[in-house]
Amino acid sequence: MRILITGGRGQVGSTLAELLASQGNAEILILDKEQLDITNQDTVYSTVTEFQPTIIINAAAHTAVDKAEDEVEHSYAINRDGPKYLAQAAQTVGAAILHISTDYVFEGNKISAYVESDPTNPQSVYGASKLAGEVAVAEACDKHIILRTAWVFGKNGSNFVKTMLRLGKTRDELSIVGDQFGGPTYAGDIAKVLLQIAKRITQGSQVDYGIYHYSGQPHVSWFDFAVTIFDMAVEQGVLVNKPTLTSITTVQYPTPAKRPSNSRLSNEKIITNFSIEVSDWKNALNNIQEYTG
Template identity: 70%
Template sequence: MRILVTGCYGQVGYYLTEQLAKNENVSVLALDKEHLDITSQKAVQATVTEFQPTIIINAAAHTAVDKAEEEVELSHAINCNGPKFLAHAAQSVNAAMLHISTDYVFEGNKEGEYTETDITNPQGVYGESKLAGERAVASACEKHIILRTAWVFGENGNNFVKTMLRLGAERDALSIVGDQFGGPTYAADIASTLINIAQRINQGEGIEYGVYHFSGLPHVSWFEFADTIFDVAVEQGIIVKKPSLYSITTEQYPTPAKRPNNSRLSTDKITQTFSVEASDWKAALENIKAYTG
């Protein structure tokens, strides 16, 4: 199995590279934006033609949700054109394309969990660009898996867990949004899920290509997520005292880009198809000291 990983220094790309390096039966080419500009179709095609991957995993993305409202062209270049070029290149060498997407493709006002067949209606540039990327991948490459996820965190990169630990060490009280709900998702679990699917494809199993949701359980609000983070941090001696937490509304914490109130993703399909269980985000916090490095 020959796997090309893009965005290898991102939250998920880091773990993809780390986990794949342990498999002697896999030849991996892991590239960051300095070594492969996915917005250049010529560069993408040249790399794919030379390496001849059997699987391409695209973990590269413009994930700065608020900045995307201003950096519209850049967001679409990275989140739409890049995946499109990779998918065309994958098709040209008969490779499968695995692509990471987001809960932001939905409006975020549904009651209950979003399924893969629910109507998409992004509310900002980031979601629009990611949805355009999904459609481009599906159109350009027959063998494609689009994996939507949400609330990603891990020991590598910037994320909510690291922000909370930093602020908790600096302040006695914090106000956290309590009316947005979703499933925190451990980046290493996303990586292992993608590798699991890649192995199934490589083994020649009958794969149901298309869109899948993968995120964490149980679903919580940002306030509840923060509350758990601080409980674990105090228990393990990372911080001496838990800050006082106050639940606020989305209206009380305005941002340039609109956040979905509901980011709950149903993971039933991926569990039934690939026997992949939802990410256990509470277990991922057990090594919380690693998030402070």
């Protein structure tokens, strides 16, 4: 198995690097944005054709949701054009591409959890650019897996868990949005799922290529997520006391980019096709100290 990973310093990419470090049966090339500009088609093509991967995992993305509203061209370059070039190169060398996408491709007003076949209708530049990336990947490479996920957190990079723990050290009170719901997803579990799928592909097993959803359970609001983070932080001695939390509405916390009120994603398809275990985000917080670095 020869794996090329982009976004090597991101939440998922860095975790993939750690997991693969202990596996001697894979040749790995892990690149961050300084080492590979995925928006440069010629550079992508030469890198891929030289390394000849069997699997490309694209963990690179422009994820600054609010900044994307002003950085439209930049967002599309990274979230649409880069994935397109990687997928085209994958098709050229006969590789499969595993591409990470997002719940933001949906409008976010469905009552129940979103399934893969639900109509997309992104409400932000970030969501629209990620959807454009999905389309580009699917059109460019026959062997593609598009993995939509949500509310990603891990010990590397910036995320909600780390932000809450940082604010909890200096604030006595915090207001958290309570009318947006989703499934927090541990980056380590996303990485494991990607490698599980990669192994299936490499082993020549039957693979149903296409779009899959993978996000953590149980589903909660940001407010409920924050309550659990602080409860576990106090319980594990990371914080002495937790701040007083107030649940507020999306209207009370306006942002440049519109957030989906419903980010719940159904895991049924990926469980059925790949025997994947659902990510338990509470379990991922059992060693909450690792998110304080």
